[in-house]
Amino acid sequence: MAADLQQEIRRSFNEAARDEEHFPSTIDPRIYHVKLLAEFLGDLDQKRVLDAGCGKGRFARILKERHPPVSVCCMDIAEAMLRAVPAGMERAAGSLIALPFRDAAFDAAYAIESLEHAVDIETAVAELCRVVKPGGRVFVIDKNARQWGRLETPHWEKWFGRRELEKLLRRHCRQVSSRFISYWEDVEPDGLFLAWLAVK
Numbered sequence: 725m726a727a728d729l730q731q732e733i734r735r736s737f738n739e740a741a742r743d744e745e746h747f748p749s750t751i752d753p754r755i756y757h758v759k760l761l762a763e764f765l766g767d768l769d770q771k772r773v774l775d776a777g778c779g780k781g782r783f784a785r786i787l788k789e790r791h792p793p794v795s796v797c798c799m800d801i802a803e804a805m806l807r808a809v810p811a812g813m814e815r816a817a818g819s820l821i822a823l824p825f826r827d828a829a830f831d832a833a834y835a836i837e838s839l840e841h842a843v844d845i846e847t848a849v850a851e852l853c854r855v856v857k858p859g860g861r862v863f864v865i866d867k868n869a870r871q872w873g874r875l876e877t878p879h880w881e882k883w884f885g886r887r888e889l890e891k892l893l894r895r896h897c898r899q900v901s902s903r904f905i906s907y908w909e910d911v912e913p914d915g916l917f918l919a920w921l922a923v924k
């Protein structure tokens with residue numbers, strides 16, 4: 725990605741961090757996104773997990789509250805977002821397309837509504853998988869390309885086809901699936917959100 729576009733994205737999210745309504749620091753733990761993430765990650769005791777494009781760390785906060793022995797590293801391009809990550813959690817400034825971690829540094833990694841801002845998606849998926857140990861889990865939630873136009877989006881944002889992201893994940897992971905999800909488990913998904921689940 726061109727350096728000036730990366731700077732523009734960083735600047736934009738640094739400003740957006742002030743907007744607590746659209747970029748909240750907490751999430752209702754009953755929301756299905758949280759439930760599916762926690763279920764898929766499984767036993768977290770003594771595990772090290774990466775929240776890639778963490779924003780204010782609203783998902784990491786819940787994982788840590790539920791499993792205090794888990795170590796969650798919150799990584800984001802925008803320092804203002806990272807400043808809102810709860811105290812006591814590891815934080816790292818960096819980019820999805822050049823993660824500042826060694827290979828296999830984590831037991832699991834997830835990217836929730838952040839990959840859609842990575843611009844160079846192939847590299848971002850490769851990076852997410854690179855930093856996970858063999859046998860570890862990779863989890864992504866983003867929006868469905870077929871629903872493009874439903875929401876206002878910045879010019880760099882990209883939504884994904886279900887099979888498109890499955891294919892990219894399969895380059896690095898042996899078990900890959902995806903499903904439509906909605907905020908509430910008992911509400912039929914309307915096609916906007918997709919979750920991709922992979923085992924490296």
Ligand SMILES: C[S@@+](CC[C@H](N)C(=O)[O-])C[C@H]1O[C@@H](n2cnc3c(N)ncnc32)[C@H](O)[C@@H]1O
Pocket residue numbers: 733737738748776777778779780781782783799800801802805818819820821835836837838841842
């Ligand atoms: C829509 S927010 C989602 C935040 C968080 N995952 C959540 O669900 O609350 C997207 C986040 O991705 C971050 N982001 C965008 N591009 C990034 C990049 N190239 N590398 C790392 N983080 C990035 C933004 O700064 C922002 O915090």
